[in-house]
Amino acid sequence: MDDQPDGFKWFGEGFDGFPKILPDDCVQYTVYIIDSKLNNFSVREQLRKVQTAANALCKNLLKDFIWQRDAFGLEMVQQKGQSFLQGRSNYGDSVEDEWLIVYLLRELSRQFPQCWVRVFDSDGEFLLIEAADALPRWLNPEIAENRVWINSGKLLVVPKARANGQGRLEALNVDDALAFIQTRASDFLHIPSMESEAFYRLQKYPGQIKSSVHRAIVTIPRKVAYVLHEIPAYISQAVEAFYLRDPIALRPLQARDPFRLLFPPENFVTVSVKFTKVGYAQLKGQDYQAPVSWTAGRAKAPDMQGQTGSETGMKITCGFEMLLSDPHNVDKKSVREIKLLLEDLDAGEEQLPSDDEISRWEYTQDDESWLDINFEDFDKELSGRGDQIPLGQGAGFGDRAAQDNLRKMVARFEKFLNDDDGPAEDAEFPDDMDNDDDSNSADGTATLDGNSEHGEEGIDFDEDRFASMMSDMMGLAPSTALDTANQEAHAAHPAAVVEEDDAILDEGKEIRRVMDGMEAELRQAGALSLNPPTIDKTVSGNDSSSSPVSVSGVSTGPNSSQPR
8 A cells, every 4th residue: 555645754854843742621822924015023023912912802801710721822933934923721621711712812813904813722623623514525634734714803714725636635734824825815715604603602702701700708718818819810720739639639638737738727717719610610519528637627716617618618728738739730830929929928028818808808609500400401402492491590501601502512413313415424334234134225225114214203112122132142031022023933934943943952952961971970970979979870761851860869750759
């Protein structure tokens, strides 16, 4: 088989490094300024303006926002003589952070028409994955890389091109895509339906930014309250440290002396803390028994008992303890900043907030009903009857975004199932399905239970046949349904069934004869009895079923009695 070119250059062929693989849960984005009238210096000036605009946009829109892991940010990069802005963010378990980044990039492209933005994640061109229902047939994952760009708020695609006139489509690298933008920007494909699908999740922004934050009242040590008041974003790091804890991370909390901890369980205050909704759900969903140090500390502080959010506050404090005690986190920016705050407190340069100061802090408790799922409404959503549920407060399950996403998913699935003209490669079936007993139509199209070739009437499930198959597989007694099936087969082909039954019966008799002989030899040798047996075996005639057999004084037979 001929080797297929993969674009990789070995040593001596212009080796430019091994292919880079994006880590899981990461999104990478790049911003280029494409203008043939600008030199490299002018391009860098324009990029700085874009950078400034990005910071201003984040400051205006993300004032109260908390990132699950990494924040959005653009840095100046120069590669192969070309300058551009680039950033990478790890969004962790919060996929909404990824879509917020896409929203910010789209807004920047609207402010700067000469900006060309490319964004992808560890799954590849995830915008095309989102718009899979509206993609052109030729746009497959093998050639999709570097084809999708955002410019002036629009989603644009580099059109297909044949490789050297051959039949297969050509894959693009970044240089090819940038050259296309420079020379043929007017030839980009703009498909409104595909753009609508790809940007569907952006419809809820910027309003979604505020609704992604949850405020809760918790009781925590005053030192923890001080740290969170200085930089509220630290809560995400503490929640993640608690959520991903392991036995090694828990070791510092096993100290019996609570005052050996960085955040000892003392001097408690009740404050309002901002969380991401994902982080708050992770914290609430964890069952965690208070460590020994906390048990002793709370016993000395009776006011802690029964305080609002005391368990949640304990989890937060333990998360901070594990975050700062783990040696793997030494180089993290947030850990270094928290340690600097604690050093300032120890040196007396800063003071813990007083009760009067804390009383002037924001004190808000958000509704937690979004954590609850009404399974009846969830079932209606899955069955396609979700439109009957009004999207008001207290209706449905979760929040509005969750309901919209599930309804869209169900609608897409139904559309796929009802698409009679869809390509065959969209559905994959095992190779052995051709051996099923389903009836075939005249044109070779398989039909099930008399239904049409498109299966409008559905597929019937034979429970009796399934039960009998499971019984056979597990070695259980055959079911009534299987006996009925055997009777029907006997009526249809009596001669074949009789011959098969006779063969099975003869084989069974032969096996039984061999087993009886082996048993007799073992008994004669005393292998089956603790006492040496005396064997008196009498066989009369050819009917072994009616012949008495005496073994060690025990007679077996139809009319035998057992002496005591």
